[in-house]
Amino acid sequence: MHPPENKLTEDSQIQQMPNPKLVSVLLGQHIGAVCSSMVQKKDKVQFGQQIGQAEGFVSAPVHSPVDGVVRDIALQSHPVLGREMAVIIDVDAESSIKPLPNGQFTADFDETAFSDKQIRDAVRQAGIVGMGGAGFPTQVKLEPNPQTPKEVLIINGCECEPFITGDYRMMMEWTYQVIAGIKLACRGAGCPTVRIGIEENKPEAIARMAELLKQCSGAGNMEVVPLKTKYPQGGERQLIKAVWGKQVPTGGIPPMIGVVVLNVATCAAIADAVVNNAPLTHRVVTVTGGAIANPGNYYVPIGTSVQDLIDHCGGLTENAAKVVMGGPMMGLAIADLSTPITKASGAITFLTEETITKAKYERRQTACIRCGRCLTVCPEHLNATRIAHAVKSDLLDVAQNYHMTACIECGCCSYICPANIELTGYIKTGKILLARAKKRMPK
Ligand code: SF4
Ligand code: SF4
Structure with a gap:
């Protein structure tokens, strides 16, 4: 398929979003068992503190993105599941703010300073999950399996969904951090080879990643693979077929054929977790569509409500009609603007009345x-x-x-x-x- 790309925000640099007054950190932001709360009403929590305990092998802990006080532990709207329990935190006015990456990663980054087990432990402890939308706990993907050794790590830099540009901006702005995360994931999973799939409609990202890989030490096993622009090129199974020529069996998962797939944002989070001991508390969200005043790519505390993002982005236009968590192809329309950003929320698309009416009329x-x-x-x-x-x-x-x-x-x-x-x-x-x-x- 070739839907219109509408990448309105591809030139918008990633900007910091300040802390909101309230965050709702969902206890189920991933595939697998929902976390149990480790805090109670009126407890004080600190930035980065673990507040949700992973319940099982396929699960991931959650952490507070702010300093504050627990207002409640209650059901909250969930972008996919309808509703789920969340730790609702009143944010301290003086709360720490997680800054944008400070350029600490360079071409000389040495992943061998960390053992494979150290890497997997850090990823598990940081609560990292697939940030491309799936939310599958990353440490499970990295875990070794003697029956099926991993032969390749494929990095998903396609971002084939219309409107979304967060991964593209990370490849352009946080390139060394992304590469550091790839090197760490490769070591953690024991993959001998890395392929980075990027669609041909992002020539600048292809050139930048390829150029900086050449400068990096220990990146000889990594290669950028330009891919035909089509939708859904970034679907995990489609990507594996395009990059590695193998088919994941129906009902199966990539590790069954010795493949690990991670997306760009996940790799950036892995570097932060392993090197800085930083849990996954923030993510880049593309705020886009014709119905938002200031579209852009924002670095957002996980748990921030859609309403707070709208306010930060200058509000909605008068003709705003529909809010979609995600892009127009795979996203889900939401009715409750208190729905919080999760680890898997890469975008919010705001559509105008004209778009909806036209679609309704033309698409009866x-x-x-x-x-x-x-x-x-x-x-x-x-x-x-x-x-x-x-x-x-x-x-x-x-x-x-x-x-x-x-x-x-x-x-x-x-x-x-x-x-x-x-x-x-x-x-x-x-x-x-x-x-x-x-x-x-x-x-
Ligand atoms: S939404 Fe499901 S059924 Fe429809 S085209 Fe995609 S994979 Fe096939
Ligand atoms: S009209 Fe029927 S067969 Fe044709 S695309 Fe729609 S559902 Fe499929």
């Missing part, structure tokens, strides 16, 4: 005309219309027979459908209903 849903286009565009070779029909009919077992959970929610089927059927929406709903039926998610 009609009956399926059985054209088959949804089949031809699906990167996972699924039958989206059959799955959607099964979900509509409340037949989750039938949907599963059509491999509903193999859907990567890329949105291509909905985008291409001439009958404007929200196929991805039905599939997402089906997956949520299935997870609830298996009691993995709150109602």
